[in-house]
Amino acid sequence: MNASPAFEISKQPARPLAAQQPCRIALLGFGTVGRAVATILQGSSFPQLRLEFIYNRRVDRKRVAWVSPQVHWTDDIEQVLASDADVLLELAGGIEPAYSWAKRALLLGKSVVTANKKLIAAHGPELLELARRQGCRLEFGAAVAGGVPVLCGVSPGLSGDRLLQLCGILNGTCNYILHAMESRGVTLQAALKEAQQRGYAEAEPSDDVDGLDARAKLAILVRTGFHLQVDPEQIAAQSVLDVRPADFRYARELGCTIRQVARAELKSGTLLAEVAAALVSVNSPLGAARNNQNVLVTTGKYGGETVFAGAGAGGAPTAVAVVSDLLAVAESRPVASRGPALVAVPVSNDFRCRHYVRVVPAEKTDAIASLRRALTAGGVGLRGLLHHPDPHDRRPSLALAVEECSTQLVEKALRQAHDAGLLAEPPLRMSIVPSS
Amino acid sequence: MNASPAFEISKQPARPLAAQQPCRIALLGFGTVGRAVATILQGSSFPQLRLEFIYNRRVDRKRVAWVSPQVHWTDDIEQVLASDADVLLELAGGIEPAYSWAKRALLLGKSVVTANKKLIAAHGPELLELARRQGCRLEFGAAVAGGVPVLCGVSPGLSGDRLLQLCGILNGTCNYILHAMESRGVTLQAALKEAQQRGYAEAEPSDDVDGLDARAKLAILVRTGFHLQVDPEQIAAQSVLDVRPADFRYARELGCTIRQVARAELKSGTLLAEVAAALVSVNSPLGAARNNQNVLVTTGKYGGETVFAGAGAGGAPTAVAVVSDLLAVAESRPVASRGPALVAVPVSNDFRCRHYVRVVPAEKTDAIASLRRALTAGGVGLRGLLHHPDPHDRRPSLALAVEECSTQLVEKALRQAHDAGLLAEPPLRMSIVPSS
Numbered sequence: 001m002n003a004s005p006a007f008e009i010s011k012q013p014a015r016p017l018a019a020q021q022p023c024r025i026a027l028l029g030f031g032t033v034g035r036a037v038a039t040i041l042q043g044s045s046f047p048q049l050r051l052e053f054i055y056n057r058r059v060d061r062k063r064v065a066w067v068s069p070q071v072h073w074t075d076d077i078e079q080v081l082a083s084d085a086d087v088l089l090e091l092a093g094g095i096e097p098a099y100s101w102a103k104r105a106l107l108l109g110k111s112v113v114t115a116n117k118k119l120i121a122a123h124g125p126e127l128l129e130l131a132r133r134q135g136c137r138l139e140f141g142a143a144v145a146g147g148v149p150v151l152c153g154v155s156p157g158l159s160g161d162r163l164l165q166l167c168g169i170l171n172g173t174c175n176y177i178l179h180a181m182e183s184r185g186v187t188l189q190a191a192l193k194e195a196q197q198r199g200y201a202e203a204e205p206s207d208d209v210d211g212l213d214a215r216a217k218l219a220i221l222v223r224t225g226f227h228l229q230v231d232p233e234q235i236a237a238q239s240v241l242d243v244r245p246a247d248f249r250y251a252r253e254l255g256c257t258i259r260q261v262a263r264a265e266l267k268s269g270t271l272l273a274e275v276a277a278a279l280v281s282v283n284s285p286l287g288a289a290r291n292n293q294n295v296l297v298t299t300g301k302y303g304g305e306t307v308f309a310g311a312g313a314g315g316a317p318t319a320v321a322v323v324s325d326l327l328a329v330a331e332s333r334p335v336a337s338r339g340p341a342l343v344a345v346p347v348s349n350d351f352r353c354r355h356y357v358r359v360v361p362a363e364k365t366d367a368i369a370s371l372r373r374a375l376t377a378g379g380v381g382l383r384g385l386l387h388h389p390d391p392h393d394r395r396p397s398l399a400l401a402v403e404e405c406s407t408q409l410v411e412k413a414l415r416q417a418h419d420a421g422l423l424a425e426p427p428l429r430m431s432i433v434p435s436s
Numbered sequence: 437m438n439a440s441p442a443f444e445i446s447k448q449p450a451r452p453l454a455a456q457q458p459c460r461i462a463l464l465g466f467g468t469v470g471r472a473v474a475t476i477l478q479g480s481s482f483p484q485l486r487l488e489f490i491y492n493r494r495v496d497r498k499r500v501a502w503v504s505p506q507v508h509w510t511d512d513i514e515q516v517l518a519s520d521a522d523v524l525l526e527l528a529g530g531i532e533p534a535y536s537w538a539k540r541a542l543l544l545g546k547s548v549v550t551a552n553k554k555l556i557a558a559h560g561p562e563l564l565e566l567a568r569r570q571g572c573r574l575e576f577g578a579a580v581a582g583g584v585p586v587l588c589g590v591s592p593g594l595s596g597d598r599l600l601q602l603c604g605i606l607n608g609t610c611n612y613i614l615h616a617m618e619s620r621g622v623t624l625q626a627a628l629k630e631a632q633q634r635g636y637a638e639a640e641p642s643d644d645v646d647g648l649d650a651r652a653k654l655a656i657l658v659r660t661g662f663h664l665q666v667d668p669e670q671i672a673a674q675s676v677l678d679v680r681p682a683d684f685r686y687a688r689e690l691g692c693t694i695r696q697v698a699r700a701e702l703k704s705g706t707l708l709a710e711v712a713a714a715l716v717s718v719n720s721p722l723g724a725a726r727n728n729q730n731v732l733v734t735t736g737k738y739g740g741e742t743v744f745a746g747a748g749a750g751g752a753p754t755a756v757a758v759v760s761d762l763l764a765v766a767e768s769r770p771v772a773s774r775g776p777a778l779v780a781v782p783v784s785n786d787f788r789c790r791h792y793v794r795v796v797p798a799e800k801t802d803a804i805a806s807l808r809r810a811l812t813a814g815g816v817g818l819r820g821l822l823h824h825p826d827p828h829d830r831r832p833s834l835a836l837a838v839e840e841c842s843t844q845l846v847e848k849a850l851r852q853a854h855d856a857g858l859l860a861e862p863p864l865r866m867s868i869v870p871s872s
Contacts, residue, residue, distance in 0.1 A: 158756060
């Protein structure tokens with residue numbers, strides 16, 4: 001399904017840095033990642049990188065003594081843009097003003113390195129094209145999976161394959177929460193609170209738990225690996241907030257655990273893509289992801305499955321990805337080609353797979369039997385029925401393992417059963433992600 | 437321990453290919469990988485790559501009908517070198533004549549792509565320097581771990597970290613054999629024969645089982661990840677041929693299985709490096725490697741552990757790595773820098789770790805107690821004694837788990853015990869690789 005790529009060699013090579021002259025860096029945003037990058041650059045490992053500016057709003061709150069006195073601290077972005085810095089390192093996050101800064105920097109002939117998945121998911125292709133026209137670089141290796149080099153692993157690493165599937169754990173916060181539920185049996189709310197206390201989750205965690213963070217990363221991966229144009233908003237995202245301790249006990253009976261899974265697959269010209277809680281085999285690379293780890297499993301037509309796993313979150317691992325990008329820019333390898341053109345396709349989340357369904361039957365005679373009849377009538381094949389009363393549940397729940405079928409089919413049958421009064425509360429459906 | 441890198445920007449950019457003109461490829465060696473590369477290039481995915489020549493000795497034996505009639509088949513290397521091919525794709529293997537061909541191609545201004553670990557382990561730095569001077573590319577992503585993009589994962593992917601350890605399974609044949617012994621209890625000889633029948637192992641398998649193949653790959657990884665100059669011959673390699681079914685039963689009692697492990701670590705200015713059969717936790721990424729998979733686990737000062745895993749052998753996965761390299765050359769990103777200079781260091785295999793020792797005590801009274809005394813007197817702390825009689829063994833063996841200590845200490849104590857007549861046959865020592 002790779003589009004026929006139209007390669008073109010740029011006539012405008014990136015400005016070569018004079019030999020011996022270090023690459024001058026302006027760091028925007030002195031938060032967790034910014035501090036970790038400054039720490040690495042303070043060491044002696046990378047003399048070809050020189051930190052010249054640290055920009056932050058109300059910069060005086062941020063100033064620290066361990067940064068070299070040669071670094072200029074400023075809260076004036078105009079000073080940074082007017083300076084002779086070679087690279088704008090954008091670690092402020094969010095779309096604005098990051099987008100305006102990146103655009104202005106590129107127009108001024110400065111390269112841009114960023115860890116900002118929102119910015120790249122929203123404006124990546126446009127900024128890449130601008131960078132190419134300006135003979136500059138735009139690098140964003142830290143935007144997906146933090147310290148795990150998945151973007152360069154996919155391209156150039158696997159560019160010679162035809163990728164068929166991407167399946168991964170791209171949000172460290174959700175993995176921390178779900179792994180805590182799995183390993184210690186705590187509720188989601190307790191695990192979330194713990195993640196917040198440890199600084200793994202924001203006070204406002206909806207970007208993480210609702211899947212918005214992971215779907216921005218999945219959109220970037222789909223562009224890189226499939227050469228398809230996709231916006232994050234086209235990818236269905238389902239919150240993990242509905243997962244309960246009982247779901248882990250049911251999952252275990254199926255040899256599975258539960259993870260927030262981001263996946264994409266090309267099927268008959270449609271891009272299947274979603275971010276949702278899903279069952280994964282405990283023996284799979286996704287099931288093995290602990291704490292705030294990230295994992296990506298790619299499936300290629302020729303190379304089969306390739307796994308990338310490691311520290312997907314945290315200041316120091318993300319800083320590694322940022323510094324690797326800075327080195328690539330300092331070595332001034334020009335972006336010689338626009339790469340394959342991106343192609344637009346329909347996007348759906350109607351994956352065909354086995355499913356897990358947790359229901360609370362209505363309190364009436366024969367509700368379970370009626371439910372089974374209703375599902376079977378809707379074309380949904382049942383594999384098994386699990387029953388594990390949960391002390392946290394007010395009403396007893398049941399779990400159903402569903403034969404491989406279309407996601408929409410299961411959801412429709414469940415909606416009809418709910419509308420017919422067979423369920424005491426909305427059901428929870430999760431995909432059972434196949435593992436090889 | 438990274439050396440202070442001396443970066444220098446090349447004044448000689450790679451010759452840009454004219455826009456729209458595909459990159460012309462001369463393929464040398466039409467074996468398993470060569471056929472798989474030709475298959476991928478026959479498809480429509482990569483119009484920027486055009487196969488122009490297929491060279492092989494006695495080429496008429498090799499000719500197949502499915503290759504486009506525009507491809508020239510030849511057994512005359514001079515014709516290939518004199519042609520207008522942009523890239524020499526060397527898939528013949530071995531050091532000569534591959535080395536002469538690569539050198540001549542670079543001197544003629546042609547880029548070189550190769551999957552040849554022996555060639556790169558022996559002559560990589562020299563050929564890279566020649567390529568840089570000629571403004572050409574030398575790419576060898578397929579030389580380590582086949583289809584798993586570990587070289588580009590390490591650099592540029594993790595170039596911003598300071599790598600402390602590399603630990604991997606780099607030989608698919610040995611992994612096939614050891615995984616068959618683990619999962620089906622067969623002897624090493626039976627597993628090797630099976631691997632040969634399935635085409636996974638050569639008729640003459642010593643490069644694989646003696647660790648020579650894996651240590652060539654480890655030498656390339658050490659240069660790429662640690663920026664250290666190391667020759668394969670400096671790395672200790674121990675055969676896996678001594679591993680018996682009983683060792684897997686003992687290993688299981690320790691929560692471990694057995695793999696051929698290639699590892700390297702910097703310790704006080706010395707490079708610890710070896711390739712040997714070793715015990716690894718069944719729950720670790722190395723323990724999870726099945727059949728002919730390859731795995732690399734890197735440990736970085738900032739990024740912690742990163743795992744790369746996938747199809748390390750076989751025609752199609754290796755061809756993916758080759759085609760990815762061809763695309764990189766076709767996109768004509770010049771190698772702008774010579775990268776950090778390589779530094780020479782002492783090399784040793786005296787790792788400090790826990791050890792597994794399998795012995796057959798001599799047939800005399802009190803041999804076991806004497807052995808324990810001898811080892812303890814030699815400074816070797818014993819953790820436990822395992823006994824699992826093996827029907828394949830003529831004499832009953834014992835396994836000892838040894839506390840963390842220097843490898844040389846254990847080997848010296850065992851040698852002394854053997855010299856003192858306490859052992860009926862030479863002992864087998866394997867490291868127990870720590871897992872986080």
